[in-house]
Amino acid sequence: MNISRRSATASLTAVALGVAGLAFSSLAQAADTIKVGVLHSLSGTMAISETVLKDTVLMAIDEINAKGGLLGKKLEPVVVDPASNWPLFA
Structure with a gap:
């Protein structure tokens, strides 16, 4: 050979x-979950408008998980509060 x-x-x-x-x-x-970052200010000057956005994202994640998730895996929200501080967003 x-x-x-x-x-x-x-x-x-x-x-x-x-x-x-x-x-x-x-x-x-x-990994049996897919982590999804939720980056909205929950305190500070932007909290009045962004708290609702966070709630909307969490509601959407709940609906997706109720239907079986994404690619057969559940979505796991990871909520972070940058406190309306622009450098923290980076």
Whole structure:
């Protein structure tokens, strides 16, 4: 059996990519929720308008989860209050 160095390298690369792909898909399947960032000011000058936006996003996430989630996974809201401080948004 005569295998060239190039074909052996290509075969090993394909195997390595396949193993890496399986490992990545296993990690992706391990997470049973999808985190969704909710970045609205709940305090400070913008709270009067953005609190309603936060409530709307949470309501939408509840509706999506009630219908089975997204890609078979539940959405998990992560609510952060940047307190109407623009540098905190960054």
